[in-house]
Amino acid sequence: MTSTRPETPAIPNLEHLFVQALNQTPAPAPKLTAVPGPAAAPTALPVPSASALDGATPGTLPVGHEVITELRGRASVRIGEAAAAEAGMSDQDRRQRGQSIINEVVSQWATKYAATATPLSSAQEARLKKAVFDELFRAGRLQPLLDDPNVENIIINGDQVRVDYADRPSRRWDPVAANDKDLIGLINHISRMQGQGERALTPATPNLNMRLADGSRLAASAWVTPSPQVVIRRHRTRGQSLDDLVRWGTIDTTLAHFLRAAVKARQNIVVVGSQGVGKTSLLRAMAREIPRNERVGTLESEYELYLHEDPEGPEVVAYEGRESNGERGPDGKLQGELTLSDLFPQLLRMSLRRVMVGEVRSKEVVPMLHAMNEGEGGSMATLHARSPQLSIERLATLCLEAGIGMTEALAYRLIAQAINLVVYVRLVDETELVGPDGKTGRKHRFVSHVMEITGIGEGGRPSHQMVFAPRDEDGRREARAVPHGNISQGRLEDMVRAGLDRRILHNRWGTWGAPLNTVMPL
Numbered sequence: 001m002t003s004t005r006p007e008t009p010a011i012p013n014l015e016h017l018f019v020q021a022l023n024q025t026p027a028p029a030p031k032l033t034a035v036p037g038p039a040a041a042p043t044a045l046p047v048p049s050a051s052a053l054d055g056a057t058p059g060t061l062p063v064g065h066e067v068i069t070e071l072r073g074r075a076s077v078r079i080g081e082a083a084a085a086e087a088g089m090s091d092q093d094r095r096q097r098g099q100s101i102i103n104e105v106v107s108q109w110a111t112k113y114a115a116t117a118t119p120l121s122s123a124q125e126a127r128l129k130k131a132v133f134d135e136l137f138r139a140g141r142l143q144p145l146l147d148d149p150n151v152e153n154i155i156i157n158g159d160q161v162r163v164d165y166a167d168r169p170s171r172r173w174d175p176v177a178a179n180d181k182d183l184i185g186l187i188n189h190i191s192r193m194q195g196q197g198e199r200a201l202t203p204a205t206p207n208l209n210m211r212l213a214d215g216s217r218l219a220a221s222a223w224v225t226p227s228p229q230v231v232i233r234r235h236r237t238r239g240q241s242l243d244d245l246v247r248w249g250t251i252d253t254t255l256a257h258f259l260r261a262a263v264k265a266r267q268n269i270v271v272v273g274s275q276g277v278g279k280t281s282l283l284r285a286m287a288r289e290i291p292r293n294e295r296v297g298t299l300e301s302e303y304e305l306y307l308h309e310d311p312e313g314p315e316v317v318a319y320e321g322r323e324s325n326g327e328r329g330p331d332g333k334l335q336g337e338l339t340l341s342d343l344f345p346q347l348l349r350m351s352l353r354r355v356m357v358g359e360v361r362s363k364e365v366v367p368m369l370h371a372m373n374e375g376e377g378g379s380m381a382t383l384h385a386r387s388p389q390l391s392i393e394r395l396a397t398l399c400l401e402a403g404i405g406m407t408e409a410l411a412y413r414l415i416a417q418a419i420n421l422v423v424y425v426r427l428v429d430e431t432e433l434v435g436p437d438g439k440t441g442r443k444h445r446f447v448s449h450v451m452e453i454t455g456i457g458e459g460g461r462p463s464h465q466m467v468f469a470p471r472d473e474d475g476r477r478e479a480r481a482v483p484h485g486n487i488s489q490g491r492l493e494d495m496v497r498a499g500l501d502r503r504i505l506h507n508r509w510g511t512w513g514a515p516l517n518t519v520m521p522l
Contacts, residue, residue: 158227266378300358
């Protein structure tokens with residue numbers, strides 16, 4: 001694939017942006033193909049013969065790329081004329097008008113096509129209309145992946161595309177653009193269609209991070225990598241509760257009861273784990289236990305919690321960071337950029353009872369820990385760390401990197417005073433393994449530890465103990481979190497007042513009915 005590096009474009013008016021988006025070169029329609037190894041995905045889709053149309057599998061486009069290109073071009077001209085004639089047209093009206101024009105264009109083409117070849121079925125014609133609409137108003141050839149509820153991650157390296165699924169092994173997908181330039185154009189088209197036109201992938205801003213309408217998070221880079229890199233992380237679930245997590249096997253009813261009481265007792269909690277394990281899902285579920293009359297602030301680089309859209313959640317003031325326009329001011333700072341640490345002081349002025357940080361990854365750690373120390377308690381955050389114990393070191397490292405001259409001793413003291421509980425989420429991926437019964441393994445996501453931070457210990461480091469952890473005794477092994485009964489008396493009393501039944505902490509195996517069914521022992 002040839003890498004094309006366009007010059008930084010001037011910023012046109014909104015009407016020109018719309019017409020420009022309509023006239024972008026479309027990309028070919030995708031076809032999902034499983035591959036046994038690291039073989040490259042095919043570079044182009046074959047044009048099916050007329051005889052192949054009737055046997056097309058559900059969801060497969062019935063025509064080749066050049067037909068989609070032609071139909072998009074015809075529709076874009078007519079839609080552009082309609083937009084110019086009605087300057088005050090809203091986005092919703094524009095989409096509805098566009099859909100109507102696309103239906104007419106595709107129907108006219110299908111009628112002429114039927115005179116020389118096997119006519120398209122109603123289902124095939126509907127898929128063709130959807131493909132043209134997706135090219136103009138949605139994510140083009142990425143849209144089928146975004147519509148698939150089982151897709152977890154979409155990873156694009158130029159013309160190589162890999163899809164990670166929740167319920168089966170990863171697969172290769174055909175290229176989503178003809179070349180690097182078209183791929184960059186597709187990402188910028190998605191940005192405009194999502195209403196985030198101020199975020200664009202250009203030589204001046206070679207890194208782009210944004211949220212999609214469905215809650216997914218997109219990260220892209222170009223000009224600083226050999227070929228454009230794009231990762232879309234899906235949030236397949238929104239609005240889930242602790243009871244939902246029990247049904248999914250992430251926690252049992254014992255731990256759900258404990259976490260519910262911890263939230264109501266205003267414990268400061270950090271949810272920890274590696275990437276993609278379900279930290280945000282657990283944090284979102286725990287937030288639903290906050291009383292609805294409480295005012296909560298959320299702080300995220302891109303919205304992922306979406307608590308401000310949850311009708312079952314508390315009253316939420318949601319803040320989102322903003323990327324720069326690529327230029328620097330006289331002071332050397334990126335213009336237009338608002339980091340989480342920039343937003344934190346304003347957030348704390350919003351008369352909040354709790355603060356939630358979607359993910360702590362930089363110097364916002366310091367104001368977050370101070371907010372946990374100074375407030376009423378009950379604040380929560382997520383953090384990347386490989387174990388509950390390493391979360392302490394990770395937080396201390398972020399404090400030292402904040403650039404405010406903090407010492408290691410002060411960082412440890414601040415952590416020990418601010419955080420009460422660390423909840424560790426683990427992912428075991430067995431989708432590439434096959435069990436003795438011939439069945440393919442699956443992904444297991446579960447909480448494995450709940451660690452209490454009890455104060456300053458030896459060497460000035462925070463001391464801790466495991467309230468919940470795996471257990472291996474009497475010939476039985478349970479990798480998921482079960483009670484170990486270790487908890488400080490003051491914290492226990494606070495949680496009992498909030499509704500905790502202290503007897504659950506003596507149930508050695510929790511309420512797991514059977515051991516975790518894995519291909520390989522954990």
